Structure formats: structure tokens, C-alpha cells
Amino acid sequence: MDFEAIPGVGAKTADALTELDGSVDALETGDVATLARAPNISEGRAAAIARAAIRIRHDDPGGFLATDRARELYRDVLTLLQARAVTTYAEKRLKTLYPSATASRIEEVHEFTARAMKREPTAEIQDALAGVEPLSNPRDVTVRDRCLATTDAERYAEARKKIPELPVEVVEDARELAELARGYSTVVALDESFTGVTIEGDVRVEPDALETPAELVPERPLAFFAENRETLLAAVEVHQVAGMDAPLDIEELESALARVTTDGSVTGDDELARLTDAIADLDAGVSMAENVANDRLRDAIRERDVTIEGSDLLSLVEQGAGVDSLLSRELADEYDAAIEAAREHLIDTLSLDAGETEIARQAFPDEPSFPVEHDESVIARLREQLEAEKSRREERHKRDLAQTLADERESAEELVHAALELDVELAVSRFARDFDCVLPEFETGGNGFEIVGGRSPLLDVDFSAVEPVDYGVSGVALLSGVNSGGKTSTLDLVALIVILAQMGLPVPAESVRLGRFEELHYHGKTQGTLDAGAFESTLREFASLADGEAGRLVLVDELESITEPGASAKIIAGILEELGERDVTGVFVSHLADEIRDVADEDVAVDGIEAKGLVDGELVVERSPVKNHLARSTPELIVEKLADGGESGFYERLLEKFE
Missing domain, CATH: 3.40.50.300 (P-loop containing nucleotide triphosphate hydrolases)
Incomplete structure (x- = not known):
């Protein structure tokens, strides 16, 4: 379609419409919401463009309203109609209706009106529509916990273009690939030459990965559903209370949306929740574990009379011994018990599994010291393992969920569009009922x-x-x-x-x-x-x-x-x-x-x-x-x-x- 042939559409607006998926269909149907998703096109502007496109389609020269008073009455009519819409979309969409001298246009809207007048507006539908709005384009997704790797410069350029969400790295050999694996939770190698190479960490060799971007970046399809979660759920409710046939399985969509958070994360998995909580509570858990050990040692020292012979004391002093040596000699059992209590507290607080427990136990030293302090390098290693496992598990869930939702985007758009169009019909129905209207002959x-x-x-x-x-x-x-x-x-x-x-x-x-x-x-x-x-x-x-x-x-x-x-x-x-x-x-x-x-x-x-x-x-x-x-x-x-x-x-x- 020659967009610049539409009255009022210049080169910049035409370019914006060209970039918009579904713009031709939107112009054909007067879909203001879709047109308004084009860059720098407001809903009001979208309505004017849609109206102009409709005139072209019906070979309608316009100009039916030939005087100011006639145009004023048209605006009054439009105000009455718009006052009966719930959504801002319907208000703008109603502006695509205009008086015409062209029989085909009048008949087209006449058929729409006949359907609309059969609709029964109810308070339940009106309440449900209040939560529906045009779908938003998701924000750009950036993923930092995984990367793509290749030895080929052309493949690198292709990956940057097709998968802009992920870092792409150029490596020369398996050694550099292994270095990447130490810095990312997951590395996807795009070269077949890496097949069979054993590298520590989550390294996958997937030469065809660029052909399935949703598997590489499940966040991409999920971002759309996360951004529009509330609108989609409201549209589901509209279909349910209005008794409309949905273009997809509503129960499946609701179940999937229940697992998507507003920031695109995935919920609904106990193990993932455990890992998420453990990472969030790690610093506090370590601090509390230290307190447990130190409190027990203080109590032990207060309750214990320690007697040291003069020659022993002199020997300890000459050897440069301090309180640690005294603890080792006089309170060894109490110290061991305090350290064990700290370890158990940390393990229980974070609900760590066997592998994580093995690392966590190393956070508190066997050698006596007071006050007890954790080993930060061990905690850093524990944190790294928790985050890596969380990322891998979350990615698996995102990938599974993305596979469920990726093919449903078009149907989800239809679901919301149908709800918004219902509001347009109901506005006409309310107008007809409020003012005892009939269809003219x-x-x-x-x-x-x-x-x-x-x-x-x-x-x-x-x-x-x-x-x-x-x-x-x-x-x-x-x-x-x-x-x-x-x-x-x-x-x-x-x-x-x-x-x-x-x-x-x-x-x-x-x-x-x-x-x-x-x-x-x-x-x-x-x-x-x-x-x-x-x-x-x-x-x-x-x-x-x-x-x-x-x-x-x-x-x-x-x-x-x-x-x-x-x-x-x-x-x-x-x-x-x-x-x-x-x-x-x-x-x-x-x-x-x-x-x-x-x-x-x-x-x-x-x-x-x-x-x-x-x-x-x-x-x-x-x-x-x-x-x-x-x-x-x-x-x-x-x-x-x-x-x-x-x-x-x-x-x-x-x-x-x-x-």
C-alpha cells in the first residue's frame, strides 16, 4: 500500500507505518490501537489516518458536512457516543465513524451497527473492560548471565543482528571458551568444531541456535506477556463474562500468565523459589550464623572457670599465644559446638541442598578464633553456585514457558483486540438503548x-x-x-x-x-x-x-x-x-x-x-x-x-x- 497516498500522511508517517507489522490490515479495519503502536503516532492521529484510509477504500471524497453548524452537531454526536465507551481505545476508534455520502461506507457501518445493537451491555462486562487497554510493545530485553561464542567473524555479526539481547564473544579455542564459562552461567558455542570438547560449566554446542531465537532468549517472547499481563487477564475476563469465543485456550493462557511476573521472571517452581530466597537471604544468614557462634562462645566463657598454671601461662606468652590458643586448650569442645551451630543455622536458614551444604560448612573455620568470622571467599563461591543454578533453572523454565507462549502472541493480540472492539460495539449499543434508537431505512x-x-x-x-x-x-x-x-x-x-x-x-x-x-x-x-x-x-x-x-x-x-x-x-x-x-x-x-x-x-x-x-x-x-x-x-x-x-x-x- 502506498501510505503517502492517504491524505494527511507524509513521508515520516509513511515510514513509521512501513515499520509497523500489520499496518495494512489495521488501516483496512480501522484498528486504531495497532496504528498507534507505530513510532510518533498518537491514538488521535491514528484515528485520523484510519478515517482517511477508509475514505480511500470506499472512494469517498468526503465533505458531507458542508457547514460549521453541521460539523458542530457531528462533534456533539461523537461526544454522546464516546461518553458510552469504557476504554480510551473505543473513544478513539469511534472517531473513525463519520457521516458519508458513499453507499458502501454507510452499509458497512450499518452492518456493524446491526450486530452492535444485539449486544447487551452489562455492569460485569463494563467492569472487566475497565482493565483492558491497547497492548504495549515490550521494553528491550538484555540478558547478562549467558552469552554466545564463535570463532567466525561473519557468524559473530549475524549473531549480533539476530540475537541483540545476548553478549556475543569471539574465541579462538577451547581454552578461551572455558574462560567464558567461568564468567557466565551458560555459554552457547555456535561452531560445530567445539563438538565433543569437555569444558567445565554449562557450555552448549549448538551450531543452529540462531535459527531458534526463542530458545536462546526465551525472555524475548516472555517480555511481551510480562509487559501486557494485566491487560491480557482483563481481556480473558471480558471474553468470559461476555460469553465470547476466544482465539486461544483461555485456561492455558491464564496458567502461563500466572507463572510470569511483571519483570519477565518465572514463578511457580519451589526449587527456583528456594534458590531465589537463598541468594536474597545469604548475607543476613551469614551474619546471623556468626552471631549464633559468638553468643554461644560468650556464654561458655562466662560459665567456665579457666585455671592456668604460671609456667603454662609463661610458656603461652613466650610463644606469642593469644585468646585463640586459650580457646583451643581450654574451650575446644565448646568452640566446636559453636561452629557447628553456626553452620547448621546457615544451612537451615537458606535451606541448602547437599552440594551447597558442603560449601557452606567451609565458611566457618575449624581453627579457634574469637570473635568468629566467616570466610568471605567461601561465601562468594556459595553465592556464585546459587546464582548459576538459579540462572540455569530459571532459563529452563523460561524456555519451557516461552515454547508454550511464543506461538500464542498473535492469538493474544486478537484476544485483546476483540475485547477493545467489543467496547466499541457496546458504546453503540448503549447509545441506541439510552436514546431509544432504531436503524433508519x-x-x-x-x-x-x-x-x-x-x-x-x-x-x-x-x-x-x-x-x-x-x-x-x-x-x-x-x-x-x-x-x-x-x-x-x-x-x-x-x-x-x-x-x-x-x-x-x-x-x-x-x-x-x-x-x-x-x-x-x-x-x-x-x-x-x-x-x-x-x-x-x-x-x-x-x-x-x-x-x-x-x-x-x-x-x-x-x-x-x-x-x-x-x-x-x-x-x-x-x-x-x-x-x-x-x-x-x-x-x-x-x-x-x-x-x-x-x-x-x-x-x-x-x-x-x-x-x-x-x-x-x-x-x-x-x-x-x-x-x-x-x-x-x-x-x-x-x-x-x-x-x-x-x-x-x-x-x-x-x-x-x-x-
Whole structure:
């Protein structure tokens, strides 16, 4: 794939995507998490790239949202959807959904939505999803307790490239190989010439070792599972509580993950735990053993009367003897017992085996001394043996576990991706359930829209209190009605439903039928009369609409506010006539519907949001527009109310002016 052909992708981003495994599939499916693993690509940037790639795949030119107000409503829709996601991945992934005029894209998301709406969001799934996040690339692994050895410079370069985690050494002969074995727990010789050579230590001759890196460095596959352990376990829980089929054996994965620590070490082996504890407790154990011996000797000396003849004392002094000689002569048995107690304490504390015990016993000298001190060289040798055995045993376990997990990485990635995608589906499902949504029905070759029981979730009231609206338009219509009667919110509802429908998503209504629009032009209410320059600019916008292609939806809120009412009526009438000739669907909200109809050369459809009357000073409104009906204004309703109770006839005569 030519990544630079994707809008917004430059050379650096294209190079980053080239380095990323699975980038093509990720672009095909809108997999934001995978794309975000590429260098210097954030999740937000990944969503934008995925959206652009989707447009290319569907030959979608974009530009459906043709005005600022239309784009603002799209952002509001997206916010509602994202608020129902649990994971940050789903929030970003939802940004790949956008309103399109391309039938294939709408149908693709429509099919996804149909599946999503069958999902039942539960608190258990939501709790499980809280622990799922996109997988992380493991940190670079460096292993220092084993090395590779070769006599060949080319093999050396190959080993450095294929196995960067391990030190690689060049040796000339078996003697140098033996020297390496004294410094590493394990040495892997890559040359067949070393076969049959006997060298002390863990030296393996494996000429084909570079072909199986996971066996040489089991830390490599384990690092991925260690880094993502908690996310994988959370994804397992998601599959279990949601009843989803997993791409691998969940029980086997859980068992393997239970043996991997967050730093990539292996647990679950008693002998390995014993060695680990022995190394950690060695210094403290030695110190305590010394204390045991010295405490026993002090007690023995306090409790014992030592008598030395003058000639014996003189002889000892002349021979330069000190307390050690006295101990040897007078407290030999007690000293032996103290040393034995120190040795047993060290052996028991560290739970040493037979071979380790043999070394540990040498840590305390047979020759009497006070205070008793250990032989550091012996302790160093014991530590070296413990660490070597621990490394060898841990490597064996890592190798066994790596063999279990190495082939499961792709399946593990699928496991997490499925959980994250479930969150995307559940966000759509929650949206549909929260706002009583249905899937809209597109009419092939149709024009206009028909909404039954539509309710906007964007109003500043609880959704359950929103009054449903029925409204449909084919062609161009004026929408009249009282102030605060709901004309603008009706336009918002129409725009909202069309945006959702052409995103392929469910719509908040009992039913919706519509044609597939090419563009949405929503011009919100202008604040105040425009100056000459702004007025000219606005006219140019509508001129481009009149000269454009068919199949657009145009929504305009009180265009008359741009200039004087008389001129506004004529301008709006002219625009409606032009749009009506071009198979455009349009709704123009206006208080000048009667005047516009009078100056128009063609019949103009006028619909009305009718007020039923005033109750305690508040309007009672029928929110669904009445077709082919000019709604009465608020002043007319007030005059009518006064006329009912008036006696002078003033209000009746004033009311006649509205007829």
C-alpha cells in the first residue's frame, strides 16, 4: 500500500507505518490501537489516518458536512457516543465513524451497527473492560548471565543482528571458551568444531541456535506477556463474562500468565523459589550464623572457670599465644559446638541442598578464633553456585514457558483486540438503548426524509422528558411557528438524525426513512443584521448552493435576520425557487413565511409548529410540524386570548389584522 497516498500522511508517517507489522490490515479495519503502536503516532492521529484510509477504500471524497453548524452537531454526536465507551481505545476508534455520502461506507457501518445493537451491555462486562487497554510493545530485553561464542567473524555479526539481547564473544579455542564459562552461567558455542570438547560449566554446542531465537532468549517472547499481563487477564475476563469465543485456550493462557511476573521472571517452581530466597537471604544468614557462634562462645566463657598454671601461662606468652590458643586448650569442645551451630543455622536458614551444604560448612573455620568470622571467599563461591543454578533453572523454565507462549502472541493480540472492539460495539449499543434508537431505512433513489417519533438527545432536559416529533419533507419547505415553539430544535433533530443515519448508526426515533444525501448544509441563526460585506458573502454561499449538484439537504434557521424583512422575504423566495429546481431537500425556518409565499413565483410549501394556546403565560405547543399550515405567531395568540375577555372590541378589531 502506498501510505503517502492517504491524505494527511507524509513521508515520516509513511515510514513509521512501513515499520509497523500489520499496518495494512489495521488501516483496512480501522484498528486504531495497532496504528498507534507505530513510532510518533498518537491514538488521535491514528484515528485520523484510519478515517482517511477508509475514505480511500470506499472512494469517498468526503465533505458531507458542508457547514460549521453541521460539523458542530457531528462533534456533539461523537461526544454522546464516546461518553458510552469504557476504554480510551473505543473513544478513539469511534472517531473513525463519520457521516458519508458513499453507499458502501454507510452499509458497512450499518452492518456493524446491526450486530452492535444485539449486544447487551452489562455492569460485569463494563467492569472487566475497565482493565483492558491497547497492548504495549515490550521494553528491550538484555540478558547478562549467558552469552554466545564463535570463532567466525561473519557468524559473530549475524549473531549480533539476530540475537541483540545476548553478549556475543569471539574465541579462538577451547581454552578461551572455558574462560567464558567461568564468567557466565551458560555459554552457547555456535561452531560445530567445539563438538565433543569437555569444558567445565554449562557450555552448549549448538551450531543452529540462531535459527531458534526463542530458545536462546526465551525472555524475548516472555517480555511481551510480562509487559501486557494485566491487560491480557482483563481481556480473558471480558471474553468470559461476555460469553465470547476466544482465539486461544483461555485456561492455558491464564496458567502461563500466572507463572510470569511483571519483570519477565518465572514463578511457580519451589526449587527456583528456594534458590531465589537463598541468594536474597545469604548475607543476613551469614551474619546471623556468626552471631549464633559468638553468643554461644560468650556464654561458655562466662560459665567456665579457666585455671592456668604460671609456667603454662609463661610458656603461652613466650610463644606469642593469644585468646585463640586459650580457646583451643581450654574451650575446644565448646568452640566446636559453636561452629557447628553456626553452620547448621546457615544451612537451615537458606535451606541448602547437599552440594551447597558442603560449601557452606567451609565458611566457618575449624581453627579457634574469637570473635568468629566467616570466610568471605567461601561465601562468594556459595553465592556464585546459587546464582548459576538459579540462572540455569530459571532459563529452563523460561524456555519451557516461552515454547508454550511464543506461538500464542498473535492469538493474544486478537484476544485483546476483540475485547477493545467489543467496547466499541457496546458504546453503540448503549447509545441506541439510552436514546431509544432504531436503524433508519434508506430509500434507493429517494428524496427527502420522514421522521416518526424523533427525539433529540441534545436538548437541555432529561431525555425521557423530550416530546417526540413527527416531520417529513420532500423538496423544499418553509417551517413557521411561534417563538420558543421548537423550530430550531426541529432543525437540529433533522440534522442530527441525518448525520447519524449517514454514519451508518441508529437514530433516536420510532422510525426514519430518508434518501441518501450528498451533502448537509446547515446554516444556523445569524446574530443581528449583517453588514454589507457579510451580507454579500452569505449570498455567495447560497449562490453556490443553487449552482451545485442535486441530492443535498439544506437547513436554514431564520435567514431573514441578515437584512431588512422586506428584502429578506424576496431573497429567501428566490433561493427556495432555485433549490426547488435542483432536486434539493430543504427546510427554511422563518417568521416571514406568509410574506415569502406572497412574493414567490412558484408555490412554496409552508409547514407550521402550532401553539395550542397560553396557559399561565406559558406556550402550549404541538411540537410536530403540521404540514401545509402557516402557524400563528405568539403575538396573535396573546391578542386572541385578550379578545376572549375584552368588552370594548379593541382586541377583536386588532385580531382581524392577523387574518
